[in-house]
Amino acid sequence: MPRPRRTQISLEDTPYYHCCSRVVRRAFLCGDDTYSGKNYDHRRAWVESLLFELGAIFAIDVAAFAVMSNHLHLVLRVDIDSANGWTDREVLEQWHKLFKGDELTQKFARGELVEAHEVNRLRHSIALYRSRLCDISWFMRCLNEPIARQANQEDNCTGRFWEGRFKSQALLDDAAVLACMTYVDLNPIRAQLTDTPEQSDHTSIQLRIRAALKGEQPSNLLPFIGNECDNQPNGIAFALTDYLQLVDDTGRIIRNDKRGSISKSSAKLLTRLNIPHDNWLKLTTEFGKLFHGPVGTLQELTDYCEHLEKRRRHFAASCQHFNSN
Structure with a gap:
């Protein structure tokens, strides 16, 4: 039985959440539908445009996204401080x-x-609206409902377009956040839709690479800020160049279907995250299979379950991939 969303969200433990929505009909969200012969690539622009529009309205940052043929992946960060500061x-x-x-x-x-x-x-x-503007459920509602209406109108039909509920996972530490972001960013490569991250249309990694070539970061994505310190804007506490290198190294290994090699900078980052090389590849290729609940180290998972008064630590065995000991 699905659990209420409030029993899955704990901002005391983490502001980061992985969300996934899948279509319920046979028809594709985006891409080619071999049955009807129609192409729906234009719908990717619908999703991406609305996603960034909502990111500018809600106190929720988009860290990563990938619009696939029949599902959508997001990594979101709830910015409760901004909401309270309005x-x-x-x-x-x-x-x-x-x-x-x-x-x-x-x-x-x-x-x-x-x-x-x-x-x-x-x-x-005002209090009600303030809480909704930092609520992931309201964010996803405002994203999915307009897309569903627009797609139904285009398909000249009624009924559900998305599955009843979107999937939500708490990402409990830095390792979980980067592993999930990499998993999301490499979705098109794992699906063999493209060969390189920079060719992956309608993904966050493509936007980050294009901006990085200009010495910038995308204004509509949560930035990488390097080592976190005082008086710094909100962001991911790692260097952007290190993350881009890690995604590139991981993508090359996945694309070539072999062990490959991790560069020195990527190996250094994995050491900082306390994740062995082999574990990292398993996490970034099988993340969706390994985890159907909160993601992080065993200690982070234990704390999360205690705060939400959960009696069992589901998927505790999978969380051991985040510990090199």
Whole structure:
């Protein structure tokens, strides 16, 4: 039986979550449908455009994504500090980019006077919208529902387009985050749709590579900030060049279907993450099979289960891949 989303999200343990949505119909989300002879590649642009639009509205950052033929992978980071730092008016301005709100919230957002008897109702609405703007379930709802409606209209049909619920996994430490991001970024290579990360259309890795060639980072993706220190913007506490090299090395091994070799910089990064070479390859090629729940070291998994009052540590055996001892 599916578990309530609130029993899977613990911001006390991690702001990072891997989300996956799959289509329920035979028809493909994107790509070629051999049965009908139609091509749906244009839908990838729908997903990517809306994804970045929502990333600018919600207090949720996109760390990685890959739009595949019949499913979508995301690695998201909940930025609770940004949501709490918004003023009341900023909360309403963000929410009104998605929904109309009501007459009272519209009036306050315009700077008009609110009557004393309306204050409590206004405060309740603002608190509700603030919580929704850092809620992964609302983010995925605002992503999946418009895509489903648009696809149904194009296909001239009704009913479900996506499966009933999206999959959500807590990524409990840095190793889990980088392993999942690499798994997501290399989806097209594992599926033999392309040979290199830079050729992987509608993926975060392609955007990062293109920006890196200009000495930049994509403005619509969570940046790599190197070693984390005070007064730094939010980001992934590793060097971008190290991550790009690690993805490239891993992709070459997957593409050539052999052990291959990991460069010195990638080996150094894996040592920092405390993941053996062979374990890393298994994690990045079989992540979806190994984990159907929270991902991290055994200690992180134990803490996560305690905070959510879970009696059992599901998939504890798979989490041992994150420990070289």
